[in-house]
Every structure is written in C-alpha cells, then in structure tokens.
Amino acid sequence: MTLSALSTATAGLKATQAAIGIVSQNVANAGTAGYTKRTLTTVAGLGNSSVATGAVARSFDAAALKQLRLETAGSGYTATRAEVAAQIDRLFGTPGGATALDGLVNGFTLSLQTLAANPTASAARSNVVDAASALASGINAMASGVQDLRTGIESQLATDTRSASTLLSGIAGLNLKIQGTSDPAARADLEDQRDQQITQLSAYMDVQAVSQRDGTVTLMTGTGVTLVDRGNAAALTFDARSSLGPNSAYSTDSATRSVGTITATMPGSGSIDLGAPGVLRSGSMAAQLELRDSVLPQVQRQLDDLAGGLASAMTDKTVTGTVSGTAATIDLSGIQAGNSLTLPVTLPDGSVRNVVLVASNKGSAPVDPKLTDDATAFAQTFDISGGAATYAAKIQEALNAVATRATAQGYPASRIPTLTASGGSAAITVTGSSGTKVTGASATITLPTSATDLTGAYPQIALFVDGSGNKLITGSLDAGAQATGLAQRLTINPAVSAKTAVLTASNAAGTGTDGTRANFLYDALTSAQITFSSSSGIGGISAPHTTTVAGFAQDIIAAQGAAADQAKTLDDGQSVALSTAQGRFATSAGVSVDEEMANLISLQQAYSANARVLTAARDMLDTLLRL
Structure with a gap:
C-alpha cells in the first residue's frame, strides 16, 4: 500500500512539475508576437492508479484564426485601394483651385x-493661348501621373510577389519540420x-489552410x-515591365500582354x-491588379475623353439625318477618318441598340465598342478612301460584317440588325x-481639313492638336x-500660337475681327451638349x-x-473588422497572466499535496526499517 502511494505521489509530482513548466513558459511569452497559449493534458497512469503527462497542445479558437486571416486579406485589399484612390484624387487638385x-x-x-468681349485686344488673344496651354499641360501632367501610379504598382507587385513566394517556401519548410518532429x-x-507566416501571406492574397x-x-x-501541398510550395514569379503607358494592358495571350503577371x-x-x-479576390495584390488593369485605365480614359472632347467641341459639327x-x-459630306456615323435601331425582338460606323481610310474592320461613345454598340469601320460615290457600298460592306460577326458571337436572329x-x-x-427599324442617324464631322486649316469661313478651329505630329484630332483608328x-x-496648335489673330477672324480671308469665333468656342465648351463614352x-x-x-x-x-471617400470609408470599416478579429483571436490564443497565476497557485497546492504524501511514505518506511 505504501509503495502504491509512493508511486502515485511521484507521478503526480512529475505531472505537476511539467504543468508548472508550461505555465512558466506561457507567462514568459505573454508579450511575444505570434505565441499561442500552451496547455498540458494529463492522462491516467498504469491501472488508473496514478497520473501521467499527456501532449503539449496549443490553445486557440480555429474559427477565430480563420476569420483573422479573412479580415487581414480584406484589410490589405481596402488599404491599398484607399491609398491609391487618395493619390488619384490629389492628381486632379482641390476642386475650384486654380491648378x-x-x-x-x-x-x-x-x-x-x-x-469675345474684347476681340481687338491682342493681350486677350494671348491670354486665350496661355490659358489653353496651361489646360493642356495640366491634363498632360494628370495623365502622366496616372501612368506613374500604374508603373509604381507594377514595381510593387514585383516586390510583393517575391515576398509572398518566400513565405510560401517558408510554410512548406515548416510543414516538413512539423511532420518530422516528435517533441x-x-x-x-x-x-x-x-x-504567423500564413497570416502574413493573407495580407497579400486570400488563402485558406486545410x-x-x-x-x-x-x-x-x-x-x-x-x-502549398505539405512540403511542396509554388514558386511565384512576376515578369515586371519597367514602364507602363496608356496602351499597356493585361491579356491572357502572353504575346500581346504588355504588363506583368503573377505566375x-x-x-x-x-x-x-x-x-x-x-x-x-482579396489582399493587397488583388487590389494592385485591379487598380493597374481596371481602375487607373478608366481614369486615363476619362482624361482621354476630356482631351478629345476639348478638341472635337472646337472642330466638329453634328449632322442629323431624317x-x-x-x-x-444623312449627308456625310466632308467626313474624315475617325468621324463616326451612329444609327439607333430597333431590332426584331423590340430591343434598341446603336450601330456605330467609324470612317477609315482602310478596309472595313471590327471596332472595340469601348472605343466609341457607346460601349454596348455594334461597331465597325467603313472605308472612305474611294470618295463619296463609294460610301454606300462601303457602308453596306461594314453593315454586312456587323451582322456576320454578331451571328458568329451567338446572337439570335431577333437581335441582329438587317440593314x-x-x-x-x-x-x-x-x-x-x-423586323429591323432605323430610328435615327447622326454623324460627327470635323470641319478643318488639317491642323493648319485656320480659315474664318466657319467658327470651328483646331486650337488643340495631337502632339504626336501635330495632327488634327478626329479619333482616327487607322494607326x-x-x-x-x-x-x-x-x-x-503651333499654327494658332504663331497667329493668334485667327481666334477673332470674321471671314475666310482673315481680314475682319469680331468675337464670333470666341463666342462659339466658349459656347462649345460651356453650353453645347457632347456625348461621352460610357467606358469612362x-x-x-x-x-x-x-x-x-x-x-x-x-x-x-x-x-x-x-x-476616394468611398474607398476610405470601406477601409475604415475594414480596419474595425480586422481589429475585432485580432481581439477575438487574441482572447482565445493569448496568454492571460492573471489566469496563469491562478493556475500556478493550484499547481503549487497539488505539488505540495504530493510532496506531503512522499514525506509520509518516507516516514513510514523509516519507522518500518527501525523495527
């Protein structure tokens, strides 16, 4: 009986001593980042007559950890979007500011x-040129800023890809170590x-651990x-481009892709x-890809549309058909490459859609409708190089191509225009x-025939031009x-800068001076309604x-x-969600010193009780040996 009590007390001392060691470890690491509270399970000893130490286990809420990673990915996404949205907003300046x-x-x-009020004042003409130049330079700078942001994101994606790949490799390595560890x-x-590494990775991308x-x-x-699959990790690479421009875009075809991608x-x-x-779908890298490939290109499109609107408002006239x-x-006299003919049609199924035909000096070709005013339209070019006598035949060729392409894309006959x-x-x-009905026709036609056509025969004038060759801005697709x-x-337009008198020319010869052209230009910018693409x-x-x-x-x-405001609001809300998730996980996995001290007191009492049993057993043996 004495030997049994001695064995039980000895086992109890060992179990209690091990548990005290776990408590000491928890308290020592109470402030260590990533440390999860440890617990020691005890099991029954031989014949259920004693106790033995079991496994050391980590104590945490698995659901809280999963939520923490989800919110970490969400926070990485919203923070990245909010930061870039604020930078975009700053590009355009404070509303109402001079710049x-x-x-x-x-x-x-x-x-x-x-x-317009002082057409004879040379200073007033110079002010127009200066103000126009400042506007063009401002738009240039904003558009360049957009591409700088895209290039910066491209560089950051390369950096983040390397960091994520390193984490994946580290996680796979830890998998192997855990698999081979018996302690x-x-x-x-x-x-x-x-x-800890998986949570760090979730800031870059949405991941789930099984x-x-x-x-x-x-x-x-x-x-x-x-x-990651046990000891095997995916190697992540990013083929970054050194600089991005307006035409840089993602494509699933590597031959045409002009931005980097994560492989x-x-x-x-x-x-x-x-x-x-x-x-x-989430994490900072998902946000960076969206910003680079969708958000910032749309901002660029807005600036491009504004630049095109500025130019066309001063050079184009709108022709409406009967x-x-x-x-x-409709009369298409004077139409130039890049000018478009829009035909609203009611299709056999009753739906309404636009057919947009863009004039070209080349053969008929499909047009991405996003390049037109209506991103949902059927769009095609038609060849005007043969002169007005060929317009009907070339337009028919384009209309046939529209119908053929719609059929190939799977449109039912009831939704294909027959024209x-x-x-x-x-x-x-x-x-x-x-069953197809044409309900209207309109065309934009650029009146000046070139950037140097500054005749006063009509108020339209090419004040703004395409700086690449000082070309007339018509929206051409030919190059x-x-x-x-x-x-x-x-x-x-350098021709206007060199001869500002054309801004107030009242006749084709340029001998008169009045405010007609200035008034027209003012109204063209502030009163005339212009259609801007839905793609913006x-x-x-x-x-x-x-x-x-x-x-x-x-x-x-x-x-x-x-x-920018919406992005900040979302990020603020996500920050709260992340903080809540961190608090929930910390509560389940963190070390409470007060709780550990209470456990220590209980363990000390148990240790003392087992020690008394050993003392009593020793005294009994001593007494027996003295008999």
Whole structure:
C-alpha cells in the first residue's frame, strides 16, 4: 500500500512539475508576437492508479484564426485601394483651385469670354493661348501621373510577389519540420511560426489552410489554386515591365500582354496565371491588379475623353439625318477618318441598340465598342478612301460584317440588325428590313481639313492638336486608336500660337475681327451638349453620358473625390473588422497572466499535496526499517 502511494505521489509530482513548466513558459511569452497559449493534458497512469503527462497542445479558437486571416486579406485589399484612390484624387487638385482640373477649364473658358468681349485686344488673344496651354499641360501632367501610379504598382507587385513566394517556401519548410518532429513543445513552436507566416501571406492574397492528419497544412487561394501541398510550395514569379503607358494592358495571350503577371509554378506540374481577372479576390495584390488593369485605365480614359472632347467641341459639327418609315437618310459630306456615323435601331425582338460606323481610310474592320461613345454598340469601320460615290457600298460592306460577326458571337436572329445602305453620293440612306427599324442617324464631322486649316469661313478651329505630329484630332483608328493616350499628347496648335489673330477672324480671308469665333468656342465648351463614352464610367457604365465639356471636367473631379471617400470609408470599416478579429483571436490564443497565476497557485497546492504524501511514505518506511 505504501509503495502504491509512493508511486502515485511521484507521478503526480512529475505531472505537476511539467504543468508548472508550461505555465512558466506561457507567462514568459505573454508579450511575444505570434505565441499561442500552451496547455498540458494529463492522462491516467498504469491501472488508473496514478497520473501521467499527456501532449503539449496549443490553445486557440480555429474559427477565430480563420476569420483573422479573412479580415487581414480584406484589410490589405481596402488599404491599398484607399491609398491609391487618395493619390488619384490629389492628381486632379482641390476642386475650384486654380491648378485643379476644373479650375484650369474655368480659366480657359473665362479667357474665351473675355476675348469675345474684347476681340481687338491682342493681350486677350494671348491670354486665350496661355490659358489653353496651361489646360493642356495640366491634363498632360494628370495623365502622366496616372501612368506613374500604374508603373509604381507594377514595381510593387514585383516586390510583393517575391515576398509572398518566400513565405510560401517558408510554410512548406515548416510543414516538413512539423511532420518530422516528435517533441510536442518543439512542434507547437513550429506551428506558431507557420500560423504567423500564413497570416502574413493573407495580407497579400486570400488563402485558406486545410489541416492534414500528419500535422501539415495545404494552402489554397480562395478560388482553389494550390499554393502549398505539405512540403511542396509554388514558386511565384512576376515578369515586371519597367514602364507602363496608356496602351499597356493585361491579356491572357502572353504575346500581346504588355504588363506583368503573377505566375505560380508547382514542382513537377504546370503553371497558373494568378494575374488573370478574378483569380485573386482579396489582399493587397488583388487590389494592385485591379487598380493597374481596371481602375487607373478608366481614369486615363476619362482624361482621354476630356482631351478629345476639348478638341472635337472646337472642330466638329453634328449632322442629323431624317427618318422615314424604317429608314434614315444623312449627308456625310466632308467626313474624315475617325468621324463616326451612329444609327439607333430597333431590332426584331423590340430591343434598341446603336450601330456605330467609324470612317477609315482602310478596309472595313471590327471596332472595340469601348472605343466609341457607346460601349454596348455594334461597331465597325467603313472605308472612305474611294470618295463619296463609294460610301454606300462601303457602308453596306461594314453593315454586312456587323451582322456576320454578331451571328458568329451567338446572337439570335431577333437581335441582329438587317440593314441596307443606298445612295450615289455623300447622301446615304440606311433602311431596315426583316423586323429591323432605323430610328435615327447622326454623324460627327470635323470641319478643318488639317491642323493648319485656320480659315474664318466657319467658327470651328483646331486650337488643340495631337502632339504626336501635330495632327488634327478626329479619333482616327487607322494607326491605332488616336483617343488612347491623347491626354498625354494634347497640345496647343503651333499654327494658332504663331497667329493668334485667327481666334477673332470674321471671314475666310482673315481680314475682319469680331468675337464670333470666341463666342462659339466658349459656347462649345460651356453650353453645347457632347456625348461621352460610357467606358469612362462617368454617369454609369450602361449608357453614354451627355454633358458639356466643362461639366465633364467637373464630373471627373466629383467622381474621383467620391471614389476616394468611398474607398476610405470601406477601409475604415475594414480596419474595425480586422481589429475585432485580432481581439477575438487574441482572447482565445493569448496568454492571460492573471489566469496563469491562478493556475500556478493550484499547481503549487497539488505539488505540495504530493510532496506531503512522499514525506509520509518516507516516514513510514523509516519507522518500518527501525523495527
């Protein structure tokens, strides 16, 4: 009986001593980042007559850890979006400021108004040129700033990809160490390190960890791409571009892709493009990809549309056709490459859609509708190089191509326009049939024939030109889309700068002086309604946005200000969610010194009790030996 009590007390002392060691370790690491509270389980000894130490386990709420990683990824995403949105907002300046976008536009329109009232004042003409130059330079700088942001994000993506790849490799290495470790205490330390690295990784991308029976974890993205499988980790690479421009864009075709992408390659298997839209859904890298490939290009498009609107408002006239039954007739005299013909049609199923035909000096070709005023339109070029006598035949060729392409894309017959073009001159009639009805026709036609055409025969004048060759701005697609990147190339027409008198010329000979042209230019910017593409995102993405040029500039500033405020609000809310998740996990996994001290007192009492049993057993044995 004495020997049994001695054995039980000895086992109790050992278990209590081990538990006290765990408490001491917890208290010593109470302030250590990433440390998870340890617990020691006890099990029954031989014959249930004693106690033995069990495994050292980490104590935490698995659901809280999963939520922490989810919120960490969300915070990485919203913080990145908010930071860049604020930088975009600053690019446009403080609304109303002299150097802000709307301030530059207002300064230019005010100079035109002043010139209209004082057409004979040479200083007033110079002020118009100076104000126009300041506006063009401001738009140039803003557009360059957008591309600088894209280039900066490209560089940051390269850095973050390297960091994420290092973390993946480290996690796989810890998997192997955990798998080969038999010491429970050392295993718990390794698991802490691994959890900490997974949480760090979640700031870059959305990941989920699946625990395996051997103690390892498998890491996958939210869309199911495996990044770590036990001891194997995907190697992440990023083929960064040194500088991005307006035409730099992502494509699934590596031959045409002009920005970097994230490639994940698992050992012994193929590679996966993590940079493709939708593969990464959260984390800073997902936000960077969205900003580089969607948000900032749309900001560039807004500036390009503003630059194009400034130029076309001063050079173009709008021609409206006449409708009769299911047909419309329109005069396309003077149409130039880049000018467009818009045909609103009612399709056989009753839906309404635009057919946009863009004039070209080349053969008919498909047009990305995002390059037109209506991103939902059927769009095609038509060849005007043969002169007005060929317009009808070339328009018919383009209309046939539209129908053929729509059929190939899977449109039902009820949603494909059936149209016929006729006419032997610039006057063209487009007729609908088989349930298609043409409900209108309009065209934008640039009046000056070149940047040096400064005749006073009409009020239109090319004050702004494309700085790449000082070309007339018509929106031509013949050498690539002229509208793309126009904001960076917009400049004052040197011919106007050299001869400011053309701003007040009252007749073709340029011998008269009045405020007619200045008044026209002022009204063209502040009163005339212009249609801006829905691709700019201003006023929504489902339909074109109609406003004045000055109004569009104000809309851009308002939109970016609202986007920055919304991004900050979302980030503030996400910060609260992250803080809550951190607090919840800390409560479940963190060390409470007060709780550990209470445990220590209980363990000391247990230790003292076992020690008394040993003392009593020793005294009994001593007594027996003395008998």
